[in-house]
Amino acid sequence: VDIYFECLPCLLRQALEASRLATDDIEIQKEIMKQAALSISDYQNYRYAPEIGREIHGIVKKTAGISDPYKDIKARSIKAAEELYHFLKMFLHKKQDRIYWALKISATGNIIDAAINKVNDVTNLSCIESEVEKEFAICDIEYFKKRLKNCKNLLIIGDNAGETIFDRVLIEDMIDHNITYAVRSEAIINDVTLEDAIDSKLDICSTVVSTGCNTPGLIVEECSATFKKIYNEADIVISKGQGNYETLSGQSREIFFLLKAKCSVLADLVGVNVGDYIFKCNSIK
Amino acid sequence: VDIYFECLPCLLRQALEASRLATDDIEIQKEIMKQAALSISDYQNYRYAPEIGREIHGIVKKTAGISDPYKDIKARSIKAAEELYHFLKMFLHKKQDRIYWALKISATGNIIDAAINKVNDVTNLSCIESEVEKEFAICDIEYFKKRLKNCKNLLIIGDNAGETIFDRVLIEDMIDHNITYAVRSEAIINDVTLEDAIDSKLDICSTVVSTGCNTPGLIVEECSATFKKIYNEADIVISKGQGNYETLSGQSREIFFLLKAKCSVLADLVGVNVGDYIFKCNSIK
Numbered sequence: 001v002d003i004y005f006e007c008l009p010c011l012l013r014q015a016l017e018a019s020r021l022a023t024d025d026i027e028i029q030k031e032i033m034k035q036a037a038l039s040i041s042d043y044q045n046y047r048y049a050p051e052i053g054r055e056i057h058g059i060v061k062k063t064a065g066i067s068d069p070y071k072d073i074k075a076r077s078i079k080a081a082e083e084l085y086h087f088l089k090m091f092l093h094k095k096q097d098r099i100y101w102a103l104k105i106s107a108t109g110n111i112i113d114a115a116i117n118k119v120n121d122v123t124n125l126s127c128i129e130s131e132v133e134k135e136f137a138i139c140d141i142e143y144f145k146k147r148l149k150n151c152k153n154l155l156i157i158g159d160n161a162g163e164t165i166f167d168r169v170l171i172e173d174m175i176d177h178n179i180t181y182a183v184r185s186e187a188i189i190n191d192v193t194l195e196d197a198i199d200s201k202l203d204i205c206s207t208v209v210s211t212g213c214n215t216p217g218l219i220v221e222e223c224s225a226t227f228k229k230i231y232n233e234a235d236i237v238i239s240k241g242q243g244n245y246e247t248l249s250g251q252s253r254e255i256f257f258l259l260k261a262k263c264s265v266l267a268d269l270v271g272v273n274v275g276d277y278i279f280k281c282n283s284i285k
Numbered sequence: 286v287d288i289y290f291e292c293l294p295c296l297l298r299q300a301l302e303a304s305r306l307a308t309d310d311i312e313i314q315k316e317i318m319k320q321a322a323l324s325i326s327d328y329q330n331y332r333y334a335p336e337i338g339r340e341i342h343g344i345v346k347k348t349a350g351i352s353d354p355y356k357d358i359k360a361r362s363i364k365a366a367e368e369l370y371h372f373l374k375m376f377l378h379k380k381q382d383r384i385y386w387a388l389k390i391s392a393t394g395n396i397i398d399a400a401i402n403k404v405n406d407v408t409n410l411s412c413i414e415s416e417v418e419k420e421f422a423i424c425d426i427e428y429f430k431k432r433l434k435n436c437k438n439l440l441i442i443g444d445n446a447g448e449t450i451f452d453r454v455l456i457e458d459m460i461d462h463n464i465t466y467a468v469r470s471e472a473i474i475n476d477v478t479l480e481d482a483i484d485s486k487l488d489i490c491s492t493v494v495s496t497g498c499n500t501p502g503l504i505v506e507e508c509s510a511t512f513k514k515i516y517n518e519a520d521i522v523i524s525k526g527q528g529n530y531e532t533l534s535g536q537s538r539e540i541f542f543l544l545k546a547k548c549s550v551l552a553d554l555v556g557v558n559v560g561d562y563i564f565k566c567n568s569i570k
Contacts, residue, residue, distance in 0.1 A: 005301050005318055012294040012325070030329060033290055037326030040297070041319050 109166025362447025394451025
Protein backbone atom coordinates (compact mmCIF):
# COMPACT_ATOMS: atom_id res chain seq x y z
CA VAL A 1 0.00 0.00 0.00
CA ASP A 2 1.30 3.44 -0.90
CA ILE A 3 0.99 6.51 1.28
CA TYR A 4 -2.24 8.32 0.41
CA PHE A 5 -1.51 11.68 -1.22
CA GLU A 6 -4.15 13.41 0.93
CA CYS A 7 -2.15 12.54 4.05
CA LEU A 8 0.78 14.73 2.94
CA PRO A 9 -0.81 18.20 3.32
CA CYS A 10 -2.53 16.91 6.49
CA LEU A 11 0.86 15.91 7.94
CA LEU A 12 2.26 19.36 7.17
CA ARG A 13 -0.71 20.95 8.93
CA GLN A 14 -0.03 18.67 11.92
CA ALA A 15 3.59 19.80 11.96
CA LEU A 16 2.41 23.42 12.20
CA GLU A 17 -0.04 22.70 15.01
CA ALA A 18 2.54 20.67 16.92
CA SER A 19 5.22 23.35 16.44
CA ARG A 20 2.88 25.95 17.93
CA LEU A 21 2.14 23.69 20.89
CA ALA A 22 5.85 23.08 21.41
CA THR A 23 7.17 26.64 21.21
CA ASP A 24 6.34 30.31 20.78
CA ASP A 25 9.68 30.91 19.03
CA ILE A 26 8.93 31.73 15.39
CA GLU A 27 12.47 30.86 14.29
CA ILE A 28 12.12 27.35 15.73
CA GLN A 29 8.70 27.01 14.11
CA LYS A 30 10.28 28.02 10.77
CA GLU A 31 12.92 25.34 11.10
CA ILE A 32 10.31 22.73 12.03
CA MET A 33 8.20 23.56 8.98
CA LYS A 34 11.22 23.34 6.72
CA GLN A 35 12.32 19.96 8.12
CA ALA A 36 8.75 18.64 8.12
CA ALA A 37 8.27 19.52 4.44
CA LEU A 38 11.60 17.84 3.66
CA SER A 39 10.47 14.64 5.41
CA ILE A 40 7.17 14.77 3.55
CA SER A 41 9.02 15.12 0.22
CA ASP A 42 10.66 11.80 1.10
CA TYR A 43 7.27 10.08 1.59
CA GLN A 44 8.01 7.34 -0.94
CA ASN A 45 10.57 5.91 1.48
CA TYR A 46 7.90 5.28 4.11
CA ARG A 47 5.36 2.46 4.26
CA TYR A 48 2.67 4.19 6.30
CA ALA A 49 1.59 7.77 7.01
CA PRO A 50 2.03 7.12 10.78
CA GLU A 51 5.74 6.55 10.09
CA ILE A 52 5.96 10.02 8.58
CA GLY A 53 3.95 11.21 11.58
CA ARG A 54 6.59 9.78 13.91
CA GLU A 55 9.32 11.48 11.89
CA ILE A 56 7.56 14.85 11.90
CA HIS A 57 6.65 14.82 15.58
CA GLY A 58 10.23 13.73 16.27
CA ILE A 59 11.43 16.84 14.41
CA VAL A 60 9.10 19.00 16.52
CA LYS A 61 10.38 17.51 19.79
CA LYS A 62 14.03 17.67 18.81
CA THR A 63 13.96 21.15 17.28
CA ALA A 64 11.91 22.69 20.09
CA GLY A 65 13.77 20.68 22.75
CA ILE A 66 10.58 19.40 24.35
CA SER A 67 9.73 15.74 25.01
CA ASP A 68 5.95 15.93 24.86
CA PRO A 69 4.21 18.95 23.28
CA TYR A 70 0.83 17.28 23.83
CA LYS A 71 1.28 16.67 27.57
CA ASP A 72 -1.22 19.33 28.68
CA ILE A 73 -3.72 18.39 25.99
CA LYS A 74 -3.58 14.75 27.05
CA ALA A 75 -4.10 15.64 30.72
CA ARG A 76 -7.06 17.86 29.82
CA SER A 77 -8.56 15.15 27.59
CA ILE A 78 -8.31 12.55 30.35
CA LYS A 79 -9.87 14.95 32.85
CA ALA A 80 -12.72 15.89 30.49
CA ALA A 81 -13.38 12.24 29.67
CA GLU A 82 -13.23 11.29 33.35
CA GLU A 83 -16.08 13.72 33.96
CA LEU A 84 -18.15 11.77 31.45
CA TYR A 85 -17.42 8.40 33.06
CA HIS A 86 -20.57 8.19 35.18
CA PHE A 87 -22.74 9.37 32.32
CA LEU A 88 -21.26 6.61 30.14
CA LYS A 89 -21.81 3.96 32.84
CA MET A 90 -25.45 5.07 33.26
CA PHE A 91 -25.93 5.15 29.50
CA LEU A 92 -24.67 1.57 29.24
CA HIS A 93 -26.72 0.44 32.23
CA LYS A 94 -29.95 1.30 30.36
CA LYS A 95 -29.05 -0.70 27.23
CA GLN A 96 -30.19 -4.26 26.49
CA ASP A 97 -27.34 -5.24 24.17
CA ARG A 98 -24.60 -4.31 26.60
CA ILE A 99 -21.59 -5.50 24.61
CA TYR A 100 -22.74 -3.68 21.45
CA TRP A 101 -23.09 -0.42 23.37
CA ALA A 102 -19.91 -0.94 25.39
CA LEU A 103 -18.07 -1.25 22.07
CA LYS A 104 -19.96 1.78 20.79
CA ILE A 105 -18.87 3.81 23.84
CA SER A 106 -15.26 2.86 23.18
CA ALA A 107 -15.62 3.83 19.50
CA THR A 108 -17.18 7.16 20.49
CA GLY A 109 -14.08 7.93 22.58
CA ASN A 110 -12.16 7.83 19.31
CA ILE A 111 -13.59 11.31 18.64
CA ILE A 112 -10.65 12.53 20.72
CA ASP A 113 -7.80 12.99 18.24
CA ALA A 114 -5.27 15.81 18.30
CA ALA A 115 -3.83 14.77 14.93
CA ILE A 116 -6.99 15.33 12.92
CA ASN A 117 -9.07 17.70 15.01
CA LYS A 118 -7.90 21.19 15.60
CA VAL A 119 -6.04 20.80 18.86
CA ASN A 120 -8.32 23.19 20.70
CA ASP A 121 -11.27 20.89 20.18
CA VAL A 122 -9.99 17.78 21.94
CA THR A 123 -11.52 18.60 25.27
CA ASN A 124 -14.79 19.76 23.78
CA LEU A 125 -16.78 16.64 24.50
CA SER A 126 -20.20 18.28 24.63
CA CYS A 127 -21.15 16.35 21.51
CA ILE A 128 -20.65 13.00 23.26
CA GLU A 129 -24.25 12.55 24.38
CA SER A 130 -25.56 12.62 20.82
CA GLU A 131 -22.55 10.81 19.33
CA VAL A 132 -22.76 7.86 21.70
CA GLU A 133 -26.37 7.16 20.65
CA LYS A 134 -25.40 6.77 16.96
CA GLU A 135 -25.29 3.16 15.77
CA PHE A 136 -22.30 1.62 13.99
CA ALA A 137 -22.31 1.96 10.18
CA ILE A 138 -20.39 -1.32 9.93
CA CYS A 139 -20.62 -3.78 12.81
CA ASP A 140 -19.38 -7.36 12.98
CA ILE A 141 -20.93 -7.80 16.43
CA GLU A 142 -22.43 -11.28 15.95
CA TYR A 143 -19.08 -12.74 14.94
CA PHE A 144 -17.42 -10.90 17.85
CA LYS A 145 -19.91 -12.36 20.33
CA LYS A 146 -19.18 -15.82 18.97
CA ARG A 147 -15.43 -15.30 19.29
CA LEU A 148 -15.80 -13.80 22.76
CA LYS A 149 -17.35 -17.05 24.10
CA ASN A 150 -14.07 -18.93 23.90
CA CYS A 151 -11.85 -15.94 24.53
CA LYS A 152 -9.29 -16.29 27.30
CA ASN A 153 -6.92 -13.48 26.33
CA LEU A 154 -8.16 -10.25 24.78
CA LEU A 155 -5.81 -7.53 23.60
CA ILE A 156 -6.84 -3.92 23.04
CA ILE A 157 -4.40 -1.71 21.13
CA GLY A 158 -5.10 1.78 22.42
CA ASP A 159 -5.13 5.04 20.49
CA ASN A 160 -5.58 8.39 22.22
CA ALA A 161 -5.32 9.66 25.79
CA GLY A 162 -8.83 10.47 27.00
CA GLU A 163 -10.30 7.82 24.72
CA THR A 164 -8.81 5.56 27.40
CA ILE A 165 -11.67 6.41 29.79
CA PHE A 166 -14.19 5.23 27.19
CA ASP A 167 -12.10 2.08 26.74
CA ARG A 168 -12.25 1.56 30.51
CA VAL A 169 -16.04 1.36 30.30
CA LEU A 170 -15.69 -1.33 27.62
CA ILE A 171 -13.08 -3.24 29.61
CA GLU A 172 -15.16 -3.14 32.80
CA ASP A 173 -17.99 -4.76 30.83
CA MET A 174 -15.73 -7.63 29.72
CA ILE A 175 -13.98 -7.94 33.08
CA ASP A 176 -14.30 -11.76 33.18
CA HIS A 177 -11.86 -11.98 30.26
CA ASN A 178 -8.13 -11.51 30.71
CA ILE A 179 -7.59 -8.14 29.07
CA THR A 180 -4.30 -6.55 28.06
CA TYR A 181 -4.23 -2.88 27.07
CA ALA A 182 -1.33 -1.91 24.80
CA VAL A 183 0.09 1.61 24.64
CA ARG A 184 2.77 3.49 22.66
CA SER A 185 6.33 3.15 23.92
CA GLU A 186 6.75 6.94 24.14
CA ALA A 187 4.84 10.19 23.75
CA ILE A 188 3.69 10.72 20.16
CA ILE A 189 0.93 13.25 19.34
CA ASN A 190 -1.81 12.65 21.95
CA ASP A 191 -1.51 8.87 21.77
CA VAL A 192 -1.83 6.91 24.99
CA THR A 193 1.39 6.07 26.85
CA LEU A 194 1.91 4.00 30.00
CA GLU A 195 1.58 7.11 32.15
CA ASP A 196 -1.68 8.16 30.44
CA ALA A 197 -3.10 4.63 30.83
CA ILE A 198 -2.35 4.71 34.55
CA ASP A 199 -3.82 8.22 34.84
CA SER A 200 -6.92 6.72 33.20
CA LYS A 201 -6.97 3.88 35.80
CA LEU A 202 -6.66 1.24 33.08
CA ASP A 203 -4.10 -0.61 35.20
CA ILE A 204 -6.88 -1.47 37.67
CA CYS A 205 -9.10 -3.31 35.18
CA SER A 206 -6.49 -4.61 32.70
CA THR A 207 -2.81 -5.37 32.26
CA VAL A 208 -1.22 -2.32 30.65
CA VAL A 209 1.78 -3.02 28.41
CA SER A 210 3.95 -0.98 26.11
CA THR A 211 4.08 -2.23 22.54
CA GLY A 212 7.71 -1.16 22.27
CA CYS A 213 6.69 0.82 19.18
CA ASN A 214 6.34 4.61 19.05
CA THR A 215 4.55 5.19 15.74
CA PRO A 216 1.02 6.66 15.93
CA GLY A 217 -0.20 3.43 14.35
CA LEU A 218 1.23 0.10 15.50
CA ILE A 219 3.93 -1.50 13.31
CA VAL A 220 4.14 -5.11 14.49
CA GLU A 221 7.71 -5.69 13.25
CA GLU A 222 8.92 -2.84 15.43
CA CYS A 223 7.32 -4.17 18.62
CA SER A 224 9.10 -5.81 21.54
CA ALA A 225 9.32 -9.62 21.72
CA THR A 226 7.10 -9.50 24.83
CA PHE A 227 4.40 -7.60 23.02
CA LYS A 228 4.63 -9.71 19.86
CA LYS A 229 3.96 -12.81 21.99
CA ILE A 230 0.88 -11.19 23.55
CA TYR A 231 -0.28 -10.07 20.10
CA ASN A 232 0.21 -13.49 18.52
CA GLU A 233 -1.34 -15.45 21.37
CA ALA A 234 -4.37 -13.25 22.02
CA ASP A 235 -7.69 -14.90 21.16
CA ILE A 236 -9.12 -11.52 20.22
CA VAL A 237 -7.35 -8.33 19.19
CA ILE A 238 -9.25 -5.03 19.16
CA SER A 239 -7.44 -2.21 17.41
CA LYS A 240 -8.55 1.35 18.17
CA GLY A 241 -8.46 4.29 15.77
CA GLN A 242 -7.35 5.29 12.30
CA GLY A 243 -3.58 5.14 12.78
CA ASN A 244 -3.70 1.53 13.98
CA TYR A 245 -6.17 0.70 11.20
CA GLU A 246 -3.74 1.97 8.59
CA THR A 247 -0.76 0.00 9.87
CA LEU A 248 -2.64 -3.18 10.94
CA SER A 249 -5.35 -3.68 8.32
CA GLY A 250 -2.96 -5.67 6.11
CA GLN A 251 -2.06 -8.11 8.92
CA SER A 252 -2.75 -11.81 8.48
CA ARG A 253 -4.03 -12.42 12.02
CA GLU A 254 -7.65 -11.71 12.90
CA ILE A 255 -8.22 -8.17 14.22
CA PHE A 256 -11.37 -6.26 15.14
CA PHE A 257 -11.04 -2.59 14.19
CA LEU A 258 -12.98 -0.18 16.39
CA LEU A 259 -12.93 3.45 15.31
CA LYS A 260 -14.63 6.56 14.03
CA ALA A 261 -13.93 7.49 10.40
CA LYS A 262 -12.50 10.98 10.78
CA CYS A 263 -11.23 11.80 7.29
CA SER A 264 -12.24 11.03 3.73
CA VAL A 265 -9.20 8.84 3.05
CA LEU A 266 -10.17 6.37 5.81
CA ALA A 267 -13.90 6.62 5.10
CA ASP A 268 -13.39 5.85 1.38
CA LEU A 269 -11.07 2.97 2.24
CA VAL A 270 -13.64 1.30 4.50
CA GLY A 271 -16.64 2.35 2.41
CA VAL A 272 -18.42 4.55 4.95
CA ASN A 273 -19.08 8.28 5.36
CA VAL A 274 -16.85 10.64 7.32
CA GLY A 275 -18.15 10.64 10.91
CA ASP A 276 -19.38 7.03 10.79
CA TYR A 277 -18.51 4.48 13.48
CA ILE A 278 -16.92 1.17 12.50
CA PHE A 279 -16.52 -2.18 14.23
CA LYS A 280 -15.02 -4.34 11.52
CA CYS A 281 -13.22 -7.67 11.57
CA ASN A 282 -10.59 -8.28 8.88
CA SER A 283 -11.57 -11.98 8.60
CA ILE A 284 -15.09 -11.05 7.44
CA LYS A 285 -15.17 -9.78 3.85
CA VAL B 286 6.79 39.91 5.34
CA ASP B 287 7.37 36.19 5.84
CA ILE B 288 5.40 33.45 4.16
CA TYR B 289 2.44 32.49 6.36
CA PHE B 290 2.87 28.97 7.73
CA GLU B 291 -0.77 28.13 6.96
CA CYS B 292 -0.07 28.62 3.25
CA LEU B 293 2.36 25.69 3.19
CA PRO B 294 -0.08 22.77 3.68
CA CYS B 295 -2.54 24.63 1.45
CA LEU B 296 0.09 24.82 -1.32
CA LEU B 297 0.72 21.07 -1.01
CA ARG B 298 -3.02 20.42 -1.29
CA GLN B 299 -3.05 22.62 -4.43
CA ALA B 300 -0.19 20.56 -5.87
CA LEU B 301 -2.27 17.41 -5.42
CA GLU B 302 -5.38 18.90 -7.00
CA ALA B 303 -3.36 20.29 -9.91
CA SER B 304 -1.53 16.98 -10.42
CA ARG B 305 -4.86 15.17 -10.68
CA LEU B 306 -6.13 17.71 -13.19
CA ALA B 307 -2.94 17.36 -15.20
CA THR B 308 -2.64 13.58 -15.39
CA ASP B 309 -4.15 10.21 -14.43
CA ASP B 310 -0.68 8.68 -14.17
CA ILE B 311 -0.04 7.88 -10.50
CA GLU B 312 3.73 7.73 -11.01
CA ILE B 313 3.75 11.27 -12.39
CA GLN B 314 1.51 12.41 -9.51
CA LYS B 315 3.98 10.85 -7.06
CA GLU B 316 6.86 12.74 -8.59
CA ILE B 317 4.89 16.00 -8.54
CA MET B 318 4.06 15.58 -4.83
CA LYS B 319 7.69 14.88 -4.03
CA GLN B 320 8.96 17.91 -5.94
CA ALA B 321 6.19 20.13 -4.56
CA ALA B 322 7.04 19.19 -0.95
CA LEU B 323 10.71 19.90 -1.71
CA SER B 324 9.86 23.37 -3.03
CA ILE B 325 7.70 24.02 0.02
CA SER B 326 10.57 22.99 2.32
CA ASP B 327 12.53 25.80 0.66
CA TYR B 328 9.81 28.37 1.52
CA GLN B 329 12.20 30.68 3.36
CA ASN B 330 13.84 31.54 0.04
CA TYR B 331 10.60 32.98 -1.32
CA ARG B 332 9.06 36.37 -0.57
CA TYR B 333 5.41 35.53 -1.24
CA ALA B 334 3.24 32.40 -1.23
CA PRO B 335 2.25 33.13 -4.88
CA GLU B 336 5.92 32.67 -5.82
CA ILE B 337 5.83 29.18 -4.33
CA GLY B 338 2.53 28.74 -6.18
CA ARG B 339 4.26 29.56 -9.46
CA GLU B 340 7.03 27.09 -8.64
CA ILE B 341 4.59 24.30 -7.74
CA HIS B 342 2.30 24.78 -10.69
CA GLY B 343 5.44 24.93 -12.86
CA ILE B 344 6.43 21.51 -11.48
CA VAL B 345 2.96 20.16 -12.32
CA LYS B 346 3.13 21.45 -15.90
CA LYS B 347 6.69 20.30 -16.50
CA THR B 348 6.33 16.87 -14.88
CA ALA B 349 3.00 16.08 -16.51
CA GLY B 350 4.05 17.67 -19.81
CA ILE B 351 0.94 19.84 -20.03
CA SER B 352 0.91 23.62 -20.51
CA ASP B 353 -2.38 24.42 -18.79
CA PRO B 354 -4.05 21.88 -16.46
CA TYR B 355 -6.81 24.41 -15.68
CA LYS B 356 -7.76 25.10 -19.32
CA ASP B 357 -11.10 23.25 -19.14
CA ILE B 358 -11.96 24.66 -15.72
CA LYS B 359 -11.30 28.17 -16.96
CA ALA B 360 -13.47 27.66 -20.04
CA ARG B 361 -16.29 26.25 -17.88
CA SER B 362 -15.99 29.12 -15.39
CA ILE B 363 -16.20 31.72 -18.15
CA LYS B 364 -19.21 29.96 -19.65
CA ALA B 365 -20.99 29.65 -16.28
CA ALA B 366 -20.28 33.30 -15.46
CA GLU B 367 -21.39 34.40 -18.95
CA GLU B 368 -24.79 32.83 -18.19
CA LEU B 369 -25.06 35.11 -15.16
CA TYR B 370 -24.19 38.26 -17.12
CA HIS B 371 -27.75 39.40 -17.77
CA PHE B 372 -28.80 38.67 -14.20
CA LEU B 373 -25.90 40.83 -13.00
CA LYS B 374 -26.79 43.67 -15.38
CA MET B 375 -30.43 43.59 -14.21
CA PHE B 376 -29.33 43.41 -10.58
CA LEU B 377 -27.18 46.52 -11.05
CA HIS B 378 -29.89 48.33 -13.01
CA LYS B 379 -32.17 48.22 -9.93
CA LYS B 380 -29.60 49.73 -7.57
CA GLN B 381 -29.36 53.41 -6.63
CA ASP B 382 -25.67 53.50 -5.75
CA ARG B 383 -24.50 52.02 -9.03
CA ILE B 384 -20.76 52.27 -8.52
CA TYR B 385 -20.94 50.61 -5.09
CA TRP B 386 -22.88 47.68 -6.49
CA ALA B 387 -20.79 47.48 -9.67
CA LEU B 388 -17.74 47.08 -7.41
CA LYS B 389 -19.67 44.59 -5.30
CA ILE B 390 -20.49 42.52 -8.40
CA SER B 391 -16.82 42.47 -9.35
CA ALA B 392 -15.88 41.41 -5.80
CA THR B 393 -18.53 38.67 -5.87
CA GLY B 394 -16.88 37.24 -8.98
CA ASN B 395 -13.83 36.64 -6.81
CA ILE B 396 -15.72 33.61 -5.41
CA ILE B 397 -14.31 31.79 -8.44
CA ASP B 398 -10.94 30.47 -7.32
CA ALA B 399 -9.47 27.12 -8.24
CA ALA B 400 -6.56 27.56 -5.82
CA ILE B 401 -8.66 27.71 -2.66
CA ASN B 402 -11.95 26.09 -3.58
CA LYS B 403 -12.05 22.44 -4.41
CA VAL B 404 -11.66 22.52 -8.15
CA ASN B 405 -15.07 20.96 -8.76
CA ASP B 406 -16.80 23.92 -7.19
CA VAL B 407 -15.59 26.65 -9.52
CA THR B 408 -18.53 26.45 -11.86
CA ASN B 409 -21.08 26.11 -9.08
CA LEU B 410 -22.31 29.66 -9.14
CA SER B 411 -25.78 28.99 -7.75
CA CYS B 412 -24.82 30.91 -4.63
CA ILE B 413 -24.22 34.11 -6.61
CA GLU B 414 -27.71 35.56 -6.19
CA SER B 415 -27.41 35.63 -2.41
CA GLU B 416 -23.70 36.49 -2.39
CA VAL B 417 -24.08 39.52 -4.63
CA GLU B 418 -26.62 41.08 -2.23
CA LYS B 419 -24.17 41.00 0.70
CA GLU B 420 -22.64 44.37 1.55
CA PHE B 421 -18.89 44.98 1.84
CA ALA B 422 -17.42 44.42 5.34
CA ILE B 423 -14.79 47.08 4.59
CA CYS B 424 -15.52 49.67 1.92
CA ASP B 425 -13.57 52.81 1.05
CA ILE B 426 -16.22 53.83 -1.48
CA GLU B 427 -16.42 57.54 -0.61
CA TYR B 428 -12.70 57.99 -1.17
CA PHE B 429 -12.92 55.98 -4.37
CA LYS B 430 -15.74 58.18 -5.71
CA LYS B 431 -13.63 61.27 -4.96
CA ARG B 432 -10.63 59.81 -6.76
CA LEU B 433 -12.77 58.65 -9.68
CA LYS B 434 -13.82 62.24 -10.45
CA ASN B 435 -10.37 63.20 -11.72
CA CYS B 436 -9.45 59.78 -13.04
CA LYS B 437 -8.24 59.61 -16.62
CA ASN B 438 -6.54 56.23 -16.53
CA LEU B 439 -7.83 53.36 -14.45
CA LEU B 440 -6.00 50.05 -14.19
CA ILE B 441 -7.63 46.80 -13.05
CA ILE B 442 -5.29 43.93 -12.18
CA GLY B 443 -7.34 40.81 -12.87
CA ASP B 444 -7.42 37.57 -10.92
CA ASN B 445 -9.41 34.54 -12.11
CA ALA B 446 -10.97 33.47 -15.41
CA GLY B 447 -14.75 33.68 -15.02
CA GLU B 448 -14.42 36.49 -12.49
CA THR B 449 -13.61 38.41 -15.68
CA ILE B 450 -17.31 38.48 -16.62
CA PHE B 451 -18.14 40.13 -13.28
CA ASP B 452 -15.31 42.59 -13.91
CA ARG B 453 -16.84 43.37 -17.32
CA VAL B 454 -20.02 44.52 -15.58
CA LEU B 455 -17.92 46.87 -13.44
CA ILE B 456 -15.94 48.15 -16.43
CA GLU B 457 -19.10 48.78 -18.49
CA ASP B 458 -20.33 50.96 -15.63
CA MET B 459 -17.16 53.08 -15.69
CA ILE B 460 -16.91 53.12 -19.49
CA ASP B 461 -16.26 56.89 -19.68
CA HIS B 462 -12.87 56.30 -18.01
CA ASN B 463 -9.92 54.91 -19.92
CA ILE B 464 -9.64 51.41 -18.45
CA THR B 465 -6.77 48.96 -18.80
CA TYR B 466 -7.26 45.35 -17.72
CA ALA B 467 -4.04 43.53 -16.78
CA VAL B 468 -3.65 39.74 -17.03
CA ARG B 469 -1.00 37.12 -16.21
CA SER B 470 1.68 36.59 -18.84
CA GLU B 471 0.97 32.85 -18.98
CA ALA B 472 -1.39 30.19 -17.66
CA ILE B 473 -1.08 29.77 -13.87
CA ILE B 474 -3.82 28.02 -11.88
CA ASN B 475 -7.11 29.46 -13.17
CA ASP B 476 -5.80 33.02 -13.34
CA VAL B 477 -6.88 35.16 -16.26
CA THR B 478 -4.61 35.24 -19.30
CA LEU B 479 -4.89 37.29 -22.51
CA GLU B 480 -6.89 34.49 -24.15
CA ASP B 481 -9.30 34.24 -21.20
CA ALA B 482 -9.78 38.01 -21.16
CA ILE B 483 -10.65 37.99 -24.86
CA ASP B 484 -12.99 35.00 -24.33
CA SER B 485 -14.64 37.15 -21.65
CA LYS B 486 -14.99 40.06 -24.16
CA LEU B 487 -12.92 42.36 -21.96
CA ASP B 488 -11.07 43.61 -25.05
CA ILE B 489 -14.28 45.30 -26.21
CA CYS B 490 -14.72 47.50 -23.12
CA SER B 491 -11.09 47.93 -22.01
CA THR B 492 -7.49 47.67 -23.16
CA VAL B 493 -6.25 44.23 -22.18
CA VAL B 494 -2.52 43.99 -21.43
CA SER B 495 -0.21 41.32 -20.10
CA THR B 496 1.68 42.30 -16.97
CA GLY B 497 4.69 40.30 -18.14
CA CYS B 498 4.53 38.47 -14.81
CA ASN B 499 3.28 34.90 -14.31
CA THR B 500 2.92 34.63 -10.53
CA PRO B 501 -0.62 34.14 -9.19
CA GLY B 502 -0.18 37.49 -7.42
CA LEU B 503 1.46 40.39 -9.25
CA ILE B 504 5.12 41.09 -8.46
CA VAL B 505 5.78 44.59 -9.83
CA GLU B 506 9.56 44.15 -10.18
CA GLU B 507 8.98 41.22 -12.52
CA CYS B 508 6.62 43.09 -14.83
CA SER B 509 7.42 44.38 -18.32
CA ALA B 510 8.53 47.98 -18.78
CA THR B 511 5.29 48.63 -20.68
CA PHE B 512 3.17 47.38 -17.82
CA LYS B 513 5.21 49.21 -15.17
CA LYS B 514 4.58 52.48 -17.01
CA ILE B 515 0.82 51.81 -17.08
CA TYR B 516 0.91 50.84 -13.40
CA ASN B 517 2.89 53.91 -12.35
CA GLU B 518 0.88 56.37 -14.44
CA ALA B 519 -2.61 55.08 -13.66
CA ASP B 520 -4.72 57.50 -11.61
CA ILE B 521 -6.47 54.57 -9.97
CA VAL B 522 -5.34 50.97 -9.58
CA ILE B 523 -7.85 48.28 -8.59
CA SER B 524 -6.29 44.98 -7.58
CA LYS B 525 -8.51 41.89 -7.62
CA GLY B 526 -8.22 38.88 -5.29
CA GLN B 527 -6.09 37.44 -2.52
CA GLY B 528 -2.94 36.64 -4.52
CA ASN B 529 -2.61 40.20 -5.77
CA TYR B 530 -3.40 41.49 -2.27
CA GLU B 531 -0.55 39.48 -0.82
CA THR B 532 2.05 40.67 -3.33
CA LEU B 533 0.80 44.29 -3.71
CA SER B 534 -0.36 45.34 -0.23
CA GLY B 535 3.14 46.49 0.69
CA GLN B 536 3.42 48.78 -2.38
CA SER B 537 3.95 52.50 -1.89
CA ARG B 538 1.56 53.61 -4.63
CA GLU B 539 -2.14 53.93 -3.92
CA ILE B 540 -4.10 50.75 -4.69
CA PHE B 541 -7.73 49.78 -4.13
CA PHE B 542 -8.02 46.11 -3.20
CA LEU B 543 -11.24 44.41 -4.27
CA LEU B 544 -11.71 40.84 -3.08
CA LYS B 545 -13.50 38.20 -1.06
CA ALA B 546 -11.63 36.92 2.03
CA LYS B 547 -11.45 33.21 1.28
CA CYS B 548 -9.14 31.90 4.00
CA SER B 549 -8.37 32.69 7.61
CA VAL B 550 -4.86 33.98 6.85
CA LEU B 551 -6.17 36.75 4.60
CA ALA B 552 -9.21 37.45 6.77
CA ASP B 553 -7.05 37.86 9.92
CA LEU B 554 -4.62 40.07 8.02
CA VAL B 555 -7.35 42.48 6.92
CA GLY B 556 -9.39 42.12 10.11
CA VAL B 557 -12.56 40.61 8.64
CA ASN B 558 -14.28 37.22 8.76
CA VAL B 559 -13.76 34.47 6.20
CA GLY B 560 -16.35 35.03 3.47
CA ASP B 561 -16.44 38.82 3.87
CA TYR B 562 -16.11 41.19 0.92
CA ILE B 563 -13.46 43.90 0.96
CA PHE B 564 -12.93 47.14 -0.96
CA LYS B 565 -9.96 48.69 0.77
CA CYS B 566 -7.52 51.43 -0.20
CA ASN B 567 -3.97 51.17 1.14
CA SER B 568 -3.73 54.96 1.60
CA ILE B 569 -6.58 54.92 4.15
CA LYS B 570 -5.53 53.54 7.52
